[in-house]
Amino acid sequence: MFMSAKKLSTLLILASLGLSACSDDDEPMTMMPPDPDPVMISYDVTVTNLTHAHPLSPLAVILHQNDGFWAIGEMASPELEMLAESGDNSQLIAMADAMVSASGTGLIMPGNSETVSITIEDVDDANLTIASMLANTNDGFTGLNGLALGELAIGGSWSGVGFVYDAGTEANTEAMGSIVGPADGGEGFSEIRDDVNYVAMHPGIVSMDDGLSTSVLTQAHRFDNPAMKVVITRTE
Amino acid sequence: MKTIATLGAVALAVSSLSHAAELDITVQNLTQGIYFTPLLISAHPSDASFYKLGEMASGELQAMAEGGDISGLMSIADGMSANSSANPAEGMLAPSTTVMTSLSTDSANTHLSLMAMLLPTNDGFVGLDSWEIPSEAGTYHFYLNGYDAGTEANDEMITGGGAPGAAGIPKDPAGKQGMNATGVTDMETNMMIHVHRGNLGDDMMDGGKSDLNNTVHRWLNPVAKVTVTVN
Incomplete structure (x- = not known):
């Protein structure tokens, strides 16, 4: 303690x-x-991409004291929508509730990992949020939302996994021109909301190989939960 | 099942393994497009259960899984002298919504079970079988999967068929279904309760194999998050 x-x-x-x-x-x-x-409290956050063919967009890593940055059944913020549709984390990590933020350096390719370090002054009971888009989806993202770090002692680690969520802001058409990732190279963010307009667990992608004839995605882009492994180590 | 326990500061003094409890239970439908029909949540003795994975469904479980009818399961619960919360959402628990209920349990009712049909499916249900209620006060979270009762072929035809043994799916409460499907399959090879393989759906509103929409009616596990507070 x-x-x-x-x-x-x-x-x-x-x-x-x-x-x-x-x-x-x-x-x-x-x-x-x-x-x-000032007492500096630092964490190393290591994320491993567990999907078969979804680059994970640059990580948003946020320390905060509010509950989190999304909730099942509630409308996604425009900042989260931006991340989930385009992979751009800059708005989410700049939100007022973010006490300290860090960004990953780039895409985390399937099977690869990245460690992001984040430091906060004088707060040893912050909550941690991580978010990253599954690039070959319309508005799918993985993350951890408001994980309490208060019981993590120096040198201690927490490990877990991240499920895939759907921002509910863009219909999962999988259509040509609608997906920002390399499977399509289409549009990222659009302020039009043509889906359920609440955050939910992602239903998965369908793909052209499994019955959606207008999909640009293939069987290779299917995924299941979880999509990422996370290890958090408090380093100071 | 992964259980994350947040322990309260004060542990209850427990003199025996059996004890009465006051529970607050929250059930969250995590899916984007699947409804839960009326839930049955029961605390019951350790040697009783409503279903077991890998075993055949009872007629009462079949009636719930195929048509959302929990009356038979409620009779089973009464036979166990269970403490139950029946239909706490007063109807469907819509996608991504949450319901909270409270349960006062008798000392013999040490285990918690939960069931509701996943709609639209042929005989899919969200289930929890016999989770041991912790004796220590605190808040406990866990996630539930979607199961297949193994009692009906997953033809994915919306026919209104909800009675046990009647083929087809009763309806999609959201009205996003197609029509005139030829049927995905007419067989149910695994007749034991198993993990649901998910809806297939198709991309045709008229015709095709399935009346379900493959971008609307699929899901991935888990389908529910449960939070139990032991007071």
């Missing part, structure tokens, strides 16, 4: 008050409570 920086500084102030109360000489008080050094 680690004392939070706030508690620590309170104790230091009380200690110094205690000293001054005991001193009864006339010397001017010279001892000031030291400015506590």
Whole structure:
């Protein structure tokens, strides 16, 4: 168990008050409570792409204190829609609820991993959100939403997996020109919402090989849960 | 099943394994396009169950899985002296919606089960079989899969057929179905309760093999998230 920086500084102030109360000489008080050094809390977040043929868009890694950045049954934010339809994480990681954010350096190809480091000052009980688009979908993404990190001690690790969600902002037509990933090279973000307009678990892609004649996707683009493996290690 | 336990600060003093409990139970339909028909949630003795994976479905489970009728399962629950919450959503639990219910359990009812038909399917259901209710106060989360009762061929024809033994799917509550399908299959090779292989669907609103829409009516597991708070 680690004392939070706030508690620590309170104790230091009380200690110094205690000293001054005991001193009864006339010397001017010279001892000031030291400015506590900020406590840096850092995590390494390693994501492995478990899909067969979906590049994962550059990771959005966010530390925050609200519940999370999406909820099943609720409308996706425009920032999440942007990530889920185009793979662009810049709006999501800039949201006001994000205390600290980091971005992956690029696509994580199937079978590959990337480690993103993120550091926050004086907050040892932040929640972690990760999000990344499955590039060969209309608006599918994987992630972790508001994982509580408060019980992770220095050197400790958490590992788990990410399911695939559907932002519900773009119909899963799989049609030519509608998917941003390399299977199509089509349109990314569109502000038109022509789907259920709530976030849900993704129903999976159909593909031209499994009965959707207008799909640009093939059997190779099918996926199942989970889509990513995640290991989080607190490094300081 | 993965269980993530968030333990409360105060552990209850438990004198025996059997104990009464006050439970708050939340069931979330995680799917984008599949409804849950009326749920039955029951706490029951450890030696009782409503179904077992790899075994044949009872007639009562079949009636639920094919037509959403839980009256037979409620009779089974009463026979077990179970504590039950029947139809807490007061009808369908729509895709991506949540229902909460409370259950006061008698000391003998140490295990929790849950069932509801997945609609539109021929005989698919979301199920939980005999989860041991923790004796320690806290909040517990877990995910549930979709199962196939093994009692009806998954022809994916919307015929209104919901009675046990009647072919076809009763309906799609969202009205996104097609019509005049020729049928995906007329056989159910595995007649034991098994993991549902999912809907196939097709891309034809009129004709084709299936009356279901392959971009609307498919799903991947898990289909539900359950949160149980032991008070």
